Amino acid sequence: MLELLSKGNIMSERKIIDARGTYCPGPLMELIAAMKQAEIGDELEILSTDEGSVNDVPEWINKVGHDMVETTQEGDVWHIIVRKAK
């Protein structure tokens, strides 16, 4: 589930967290756990079928001080990309 992304000359991993159709612990809790393992600058993409993720992920990201990168919707799946900033 790892996708390589190019950042200039540096190849960095974007970890994809597939939380589609999962209710407990749910997409945000999975993101929080993954963020602890990530390095500063890493991007994480969470896939969620819970529309609430569109609000609760940015709420936490902004409170902690990480970066929101992008939120898109494909069908009933939201792709939320964040970057570890600290």
Added chain:
Amino acid sequence: MKILIVGGGMGGTIVANNLARRLESELRSGKAQVTMLSASDQHMYQPGLLYTSIGRMAPDELYRDQRSLLEPEVEFHVDPVVTFDLDNNQVVTKSGKTHSYDQLVIATGSRAAPETIPGLAENSVNCYTEAAALEMLRQVRDFKGGTVGIVVGVPHKCPMIPLEVTFVLHDYFKEKGIADKVQFQYTYPIGRIHALAPVAEWATGEFARLGINTTTLFNMKEVDGNKIVHSEEGETVDADLLIAVPPHRGMQVIEDNNLGGNGFIPTDRHSLKMDGRDNVYIVGDTTNLPISKAGSTAHFEAEAVAENLAALIKFGTSVRDYDGKVFCFIEAGKERATYAMFDYNNPPNPKAPNKAVHWFKMAYNQLYWASARGLL
């Protein structure tokens, strides 16, 4: 076909017993062989630790002899695996023995890791091991009043435990007659007080009724020597008695063999096969799946894996997918309980707690052993 099961907890035990029943004739004829390797000759009923931590279940009630739970046809060795050689379909154990296999099931579980949060292990108690539960009992019993802080790390085993431990301790101090001297400060990692929205909604009302304070979006960063917990979000909680639901990791042997980050193995959510391996199945807490780390998850996964392994012999192919099914009791205090049941396609819809579900949970504390034997 040689089927090797690594791990003798709930998941591994149900896989073994389920297979032994489905493959009775094949095991008798020698066409199939089921072997389990475990780190212990004992099997612990882990949910019982909550009751041990308040003196309601003695430590010896938590255990059964693992051999006694297994069907006689299952070959059982207390000899933990130290090396997984997946390319050559074999493992090496602590005693130095090599076991080869055609199909491998890894069900080694997870462990609380309070040491991963600076200061947490030294300044908190939890109910994830027998020793920890007994220390929690000692501190809870000696507690004369003040603030009880509940802090929750991710990921953690048993998603209901943050709420349950709060309700159970509230009852405990009320029965002890010191409820008016105890304040509760409950924290939770996301923006509501439980992962499941309908459970959070119900519990919010209960907490308000009981006067339990809550702080959400609170993720532990460190704990100082005065039991002050600092969060990643920049807030603090000051406790006199700190109850932790520590973050969990998979077992060390999984990390040592580079099978998965933090000891959790990348797993297909439907087939439960390890990513990139066609003959390695992962069951229970050992998966990296974003679903509840709970005994029921291991139970339902184990049934799917066993059915498919037996089908490989009988049909030549697997026959079904794991559907994400999870069932969790929720102890709600005052001898009431409810439950949450859900899968990948159906969200939970818990009902109001009642005494009947509580007493069924009490019965399940004994029925668990029938469940591990594959009878329930």
